[in-house]
Amino acid sequence: xxxxxxxxxxxxxxxxxxxxxxxxxxxxxxxxxxxxxxHWAVRGVDLELGPGDCVGIVGRNGAGxxxxxxxxxxxxxxxxxxxxxxxRVAALLQLGAGFNPEFTGRENVMLGAAIxxxxxxxxxxxxxxxxxxxxxxxxxERPVREYSSGMYAxxxxxxxxxxxxxxxxxxxxxxxxxxxxxxxxxxxxxRFRRRGITLFVSHNEHAVAALCESAVxxxxxxxxxxxxxxxxLYRYRRELQRLAMQDARFEAxxxxxxxxxxxxxxxATRRPTEFDLDEPAAAAGLGAIEEVVVSADGxxxxxxxxxxxxxxxxxxxxxxxxxAPFVLVVLRNPMGQALLACDSRDAARQPESLGAGxxxxxxxxxxxxxxxxxxxxxxxxxxxGAGEPACVERREAAAVMQVLSxxxxxxxxxxxxxxxxxxxxxxxx
Amino acid sequence: xxxxxxxxAFWRPLETLLRNGQLYRRVLVRDIQSTFxxxxxxxxxIVVIPLVLVAIYTFVFxxxxxSTFSIGTRxxxxxxxxxxxxxxxxxxxxxxxxxxxNFIRENAVYVKKIVFPLEILPWVLIGTAxxxxxxxxxxxxxxxxxxxxxxxxxxxxxxxxxxxFLLMTAGLSWLLAAVGTYVRDxxxxxxxxxxxxxxxxxxxxxxxQVPAPFATLYYANPLTFVLESVRGLLxxxxxxxxxxxxxxxxxxxxxxxxxxxxxxxxxPGFADVV
Numbered sequence: 001x002x003x004x005x006x007x008x009x010x011x012x013x014x015x016x017x018x019x020x021x022x023x024x025x026x027x028x029x030x031x032x033x034x035x036x037x038x039h040w041a042v043r044g045v046d047l048e049l050g051p052g053d054c055v056g057i058v059g060r061n062g063a064g065x066x067x068x069x070x071x072x073x074x075x076x077x078x079x080x081x082x083x084x085x086x087x088r089v090a091a092l093l094q095l096g097a098g099f100n101p102e103f104t105g106r107e108n109v110m111l112g113a114a115i116x117x118x119x120x121x122x123x124x125x126x127x128x129x130x131x132x133x134x135x136x137x138x139x140x141e142r143p144v145r146e147y148s149s150g151m152y153a154x155x156x157x158x159x160x161x162x163x164x165x166x167x168x169x170x171x172x173x174x175x176x177x178x179x180x181x182x183x184x185x186x187x188x189x190x191r192f193r194r195r196g197i198t199l200f201v202s203h204n205e206h207a208v209a210a211l212c213e214s215a216v217x218x219x220x221x222x223x224x225x226x227x228x229x230x231x232x233l234y235r236y237r238r239e240l241q242r243l244a245m246q247d248a249r250f251e252a253x254x255x256x257x258x259x260x261x262x263x264x265x266x267x268a269t270r271r272p273t274e275f276d277l278d279e280p281a282a283a284a285g286l287g288a289i290e291e292v293v294v295s296a297d298g299x300x301x302x303x304x305x306x307x308x309x310x311x312x313x314x315x316x317x318x319x320x321x322x323x324a325p326f327v328l329v330v331l332r333n334p335m336g337q338a339l340l341a342c343d344s345r346d347a348a349r350q351p352e353s354l355g356a357g358x359x360x361x362x363x364x365x366x367x368x369x370x371x372x373x374x375x376x377x378x379x380x381x382x383x384x385g386a387g388e389p390a391c392v393e394r395r396e397a398a399a400v401m402q403v404l405s406x407x408x409x410x411x412x413x414x415x416x417x418x419x420x421x422x423x424x425x426x427x428x429x
Numbered sequence: 430x431x432x433x434x435x436x437x438a439f440w441r442p443l444e445t446l447l448r449n450g451q452l453y454r455r456v457l458v459r460d461i462q463s464t465f466x467x468x469x470x471x472x473x474x475i476v477v478i479p480l481v482l483v484a485i486y487t488f489v490f491x492x493x494x495x496s497t498f499s500i501g502t503r504x505x506x507x508x509x510x511x512x513x514x515x516x517x518x519x520x521x522x523x524x525x526x527x528x529x530x531n532f533i534r535e536n537a538v539y540v541k542k543i544v545f546p547l548e549i550l551p552w553v554l555i556g557t558a559x560x561x562x563x564x565x566x567x568x569x570x571x572x573x574x575x576x577x578x579x580x581x582x583x584x585x586x587x588x589x590x591x592x593x594f595l596l597m598t599a600g601l602s603w604l605l606a607a608v609g610t611y612v613r614d615x616x617x618x619x620x621x622x623x624x625x626x627x628x629x630x631x632x633x634x635x636x637x638q639v640p641a642p643f644a645t646l647y648y649a650n651p652l653t654f655v656l657e658s659v660r661g662l663l664x665x666x667x668x669x670x671x672x673x674x675x676x677x678x679x680x681x682x683x684x685x686x687x688x689x690x691x692x693x694x695x696x697p698g699f700a701d702v703v
Contacts, residue, residue, distance in 0.1 A: 022611040022702050030694045074544045076700060089544065097542035100459065102466045107459075114455045115543055 005087025005166035012081035013043035041067040054193035056212035064221040087166025096156035101145035116163040134158035238302040306370030318354035322384040327362040330379040442689040515632035521562040530609025537703040551602035583662035593681035600688030607695035
């Protein structure tokens with residue numbers, strides 16, 4: 001019997017009827033009393049996947065990603081279109097779904113595997129493997145309520161990894177557990193994707209980029225783009241950035257940076273910033289940041305890789321007398337930690353003071369470090385005052401740098417390894 | 430509204446049970462275990478609870494209020510045994526009916542996160558309740574044998590009453606589980622109704638003691654037929670009429686199939702409300 005797994009979807013859509021109350025919903029389902037309105041969570045999606053396909057699905061909240069996965073898993077039925085699947089589907093929509101805390105790891109594994117459709121004999125045969133993969137020692141025989149969250153995740157994932165799925169549907173579950181577990185699960189997924197069909201939804205684009213060779217971008221229930229992961233992710237981020245900027249009060253322009261002289265090393269090591277970046281003194285309303293122009297070697301800010309020369313030009317307008325004004329630039333990582341903070345007081349020429357209506361332009365240039373994939377907001381502050389500087393204006397996320405890393409190293413800095421060398425050292429004797 | 434009532438409507442609820450046999454067994458065992466997991470007496474509670482109830486009801490109704498069954502009881506010991514019979518039957522029914530409205534919501538994970546044959550969940554309730562019923566009923570037969578010197582041959586006819594009763598309860602379970610998932614008042618309503626159902630069912634008295642105008646009305650309560658028949662067969666050597674059995678079986682099958690059909694129709698919306 002030919003049993004190559006497949007997923008074939010032709011124009012599938014899912015309609016949710018809206019109801020005023022649960023009772024009305026029940027009435028409509030059983031008696032057809034009608035609904036208050038309807039909402040298409042997914043519409044017109046085509047998919048055709050076979051063994052070895054690994055597809056990442058990206059999109060904002062409410063784009064219909066989870067609804068699509070639910071349909072493919074068989075948890076909900078499409079309202080329109082044709083959907084055919086063949087093969088055992090393992091839905092990892094929630095790790096440890098169906099685990100009962102009062103029962104031991106072993107008992108939960110038995111039921112968990114049965115829920116995934118494994119016959120009793122198979123469960124018994126695989127129990128040792130599941131136990132070994134989970135690697136939680138004697139806790140396997142203890143009630144699950146005594147587990148740490150890491151142990152819980154290990155055991156739950158171990159069950160999924162051993163039910164021999166043909167189609168694996170993973171929704172946003174790999175962020176949990178400890179590092180060792182994450183490595184283990186990623187290793188399993190990488191091995192699995194060669195023979196089965198993998199569908200992967202994650203907000204962690206890094207994980208999507210690392211795992212999937214193709215991606216689908218969904219928005220408002222429809223497929224916006226599909227194709228190679230890098231290209232789709234690039235378009236998706238560019239759109240995200242555009243949307244983020246729409247809401248912002250102004251837009252930083254991509255542009256050409258003026259060539260500026262490099263700072264002498266001595267100046268750059270002058271002093272640490274003496275005030276709190278996160279809680280600057282209140283704005284005095286004496287002026288405004290008029291314009292921010294950001295350049296990156298001609299590369300769009302939505303597609304940085306690291307190593308680009310970033311140029312920033314900030315125009316400050318004074319509405320009253322500003323004494324010793326300066327501008328501070330902060331580059332933050334996606335977690336909001338400051339990666340870089342430098343101010344214009346290092347420049348050779350300082351504006352002594354600005355009168356009402358005066359403008360000053362502050363230029364900066366730095367080389368973007370190699371960073372992990374993510375969004376890096378650039379924050380611009382303007383200060384004035386010689387002794388205790390007061391904040392004139394502060395713009396959070398004046399521009400967002402999108403890094404899509406091609407590097408394979410991990411960690412916060414994501415440096416490119418320059419050289420590796422293997423030497424075999426023979427112990428004497 | 431479609432979905433006409435063919436023979437399939439009666440077969441489908443059983444077919445799903447057969448198809449998911451191994452899974453059903455595991456979920457059922459889990460459900461039975463989790464009721465008493467962690468308690469010192471464990472499964473003994475299944476027997477202890479009804480025996481305590483029988484003791485207190487015997488004291489209140491048998492001694493304080495000195496109510497007797499109108500059909501003459503032969504020995505003093507028969508009163509608690511009659512109560513025990515009634516409570517065992519009622520306990521089975523009430524356990525299923527009481528747990529059904531909340532059961533889907535309690536198992537929300539099965540609705541939203543995994544592919545699971547939800548329609549077997551009411552079968553799980555039935556299975557657990559049946560397990561307790563069987564233990565108590567076996568105990569009852571032992572008491573009967575010890576105190577009255579034997580189990581009457583009429584006991585062989587019990588399946589004719591109990592199997593339709595089980596199917597009817599299952600039908601009600603699907604219905605209540607589906608409605609209760611949407612209407613959160615239902616669990617509270619059932620809780621409020623439970624003592625009422627207990628007292629308007631002939632558990633501590635016979636339907637023959639009910640005044641004439643109400644007695645007929647009593648048979649609208651499906652428990653009445655079951656309680657009267659079971660007691661008749663075990664204690665009074667009276668068998669239910671063939672007509673009664675037929676009507677009861679037909680009604681039970683109807684509730685069974687209709688409950689299942691209702692559940693299946695309401696089911697697509699579960700994920701949106703749990």
